[in-house]
Amino acid sequence: MTFETKSFAPDETGFIALGAPSRTRVRASKAPAGNDDKAMLKAAAQLTRDLNRPDARIYWADLLASVLLGYGALVAAILAGPIGFKLAFGAVATLALYRAGSFIHEIAHIKKGDLPYFRLVWNMLVGVPLFAPSFMYEGVHNQHHAKTKFGTIDDPEYLPLASMKPWSLPVFMLFGTLAPVLLLFRFALLAPLSFFSAALRRQVVEKYSGLQINPDFRRAWPEGEFARQFTYQEVGGVLWSWALIGAVVAGLVPVSAFVTFMLVACALMGLNQLRTLVAHLWENDARQPVSVTEQYLDSVNVPPPNMLSALWAPVGLRYHALHHLLPGVPYHNLGKAHRRLSEELEAGSAYHRTSATGLWPLVANLARQTFARR
Numbered sequence: 001m002t003f004e005t006k007s008f009a010p011d012e013t014g015f016i017a018l019g020a021p022s023r024t025r026v027r028a029s030k031a032p033a034g035n036d037d038k039a040m041l042k043a044a045a046q047l048t049r050d051l052n053r054p055d056a057r058i059y060w061a062d063l064l065a066s067v068l069l070g071y072g073a074l075v076a077a078i079l080a081g082p083i084g085f086k087l088a089f090g091a092v093a094t095l096a097l098y099r100a101g102s103f104i105h106e107i108a109h110i111k112k113g114d115l116p117y118f119r120l121v122w123n124m125l126v127g128v129p130l131f132a133p134s135f136m137y138e139g140v141h142n143q144h145h146a147k148t149k150f151g152t153i154d155d156p157e158y159l160p161l162a163s164m165k166p167w168s169l170p171v172f173m174l175f176g177t178l179a180p181v182l183l184l185f186r187f188a189l190l191a192p193l194s195f196f197s198a199a200l201r202r203q204v205v206e207k208y209s210g211l212q213i214n215p216d217f218r219r220a221w222p223e224g225e226f227a228r229q230f231t232y233q234e235v236g237g238v239l240w241s242w243a244l245i246g247a248v249v250a251g252l253v254p255v256s257a258f259v260t261f262m263l264v265a266c267a268l269m270g271l272n273q274l275r276t277l278v279a280h281l282w283e284n285d286a287r288q289p290v291s292v293t294e295q296y297l298d299s300v301n302v303p304p305p306n307m308l309s310a311l312w313a314p315v316g317l318r319y320h321a322l323h324h325l326l327p328g329v330p331y332h333n334l335g336k337a338h339r340r341l342s343e344e345l346e347a348g349s350a351y352h353r354t355s356a357t358g359l360w361p362l363v364a365n366l367a368r369q370t371f372a373r374r
Contacts, residue, residue, distance in 0.1 A: 035291035036291045036293040037293045043351075044341060047344060048337045048341075052329055054106075054332075059103075059118060060118070066096050074090075074264055077260055090263065093264045094264050094271065097130070097264065098268035104132065104137045105316075106316075106330065109330075128237050128240050132179075139226060140156050140210040151289070151290055153214070155214060157213055158213070161282035163285040165370065168370065178266060179273075181266070184245075188241035244258070274312065278300060278362035278363060279300055280300065280320075296324055299321035301319050302356050303342075
């Protein structure tokens with residue numbers, strides 16, 4: 001197999017346009033004939049067969065390093081005197097804990113038995129302390145990858161933002177940023193109360209137990225082994241929230257330290273919401289099932305040479321479109337998969353149409369679309 005290196009140039013929207021004379025972004029609704037780019041799908045399957053196995057050494061080293069750096073910087077931010085140092089340490093804590101938290105996405109895709117105890121340790125170190133145990137993503141995120149549900153009303157992670165009102169974008173960002181406050185309320189009050197009310201329990205499980213952006217989505221009631229995981233993690237979240245609030249009320253934890261912790265938690269969730277804002281083009285306003293290629297074309301990659309994307313879209317999230325094409329490839333192999341496909345597929349392939357140059361061109365492009373539809 002011979003590879004040919006290609007040179008790509010961005011268009012005015014910040015996307016790298018290939019094979020389109022107009023040099024404009026191809027909408028998700030305009031997939032190749034037959035609704036799927038069969039050459040792309042075949043190449044994706046054939047060229048990445050050896051990349052599906054997660055490397056436990058990479059996962060554990062990355063997680064533990066991120067946790068140590070994140071909590072170390074958080075403590076430094078709490079103890080630091082000058083505001084400049086507080087902000088600097090807070091920024092490091094935000095980025096490191098954001099990276100650690102992003103492993104929730106990998107946990108949702110890891111096959112049972114591939115990484116023993118990884119979910120348990122992640123929940124103890126990251127998920128429960130940040131009010132986002134893995135049960136809030138497992139059993140929810142898989143709906144986003146279902147061919148018959150992507151972009152529909154049953155997709156928990158999709159809204160037709162490109163066709164919504166301009167004010168929807170700041171509201172979208174606000175709710176995401178304030179998620180830790182809302183989740184603290186969910187675990188400290190709603191969850192324990194729901195144990196004594198079947199009606200409230202149904203509301204909590206179906207509406208307030210998923211990291212979702214679609215307010216109409218209702219998650220299925222947990223069953224089997226997952227139901228036990230759900231209960232253990234939720235109880236852990238309740239106990240942690242009570243312990244944290246109790247420590248502040250009792251004076252064991254200074255209010256300033258609690259505020260710093262919550263600000264870092266809100267900052268990292270806000271960063272994740274910003275990343276979510278540009279993960280798709282959000283153009284499936286019909287809310288109908290689409291093909292795999294159309295899913296891919298509605299998604300975004302921000303690959304090298306942009307290196308900042310590794311900070312605001314860590315743990316493989318910079319390859320979001322590729323992840324929709326190959327959801328089973330672990331994060332540490334997505335860069336290699338992207339290089340193989342980029343070199344192998346011709347310029348006219350749908351594969352090249354999802355590559356963007358950076359964060360802000362994507363935000364500006366989405367904002368332009370919302371204002372154009374006022």
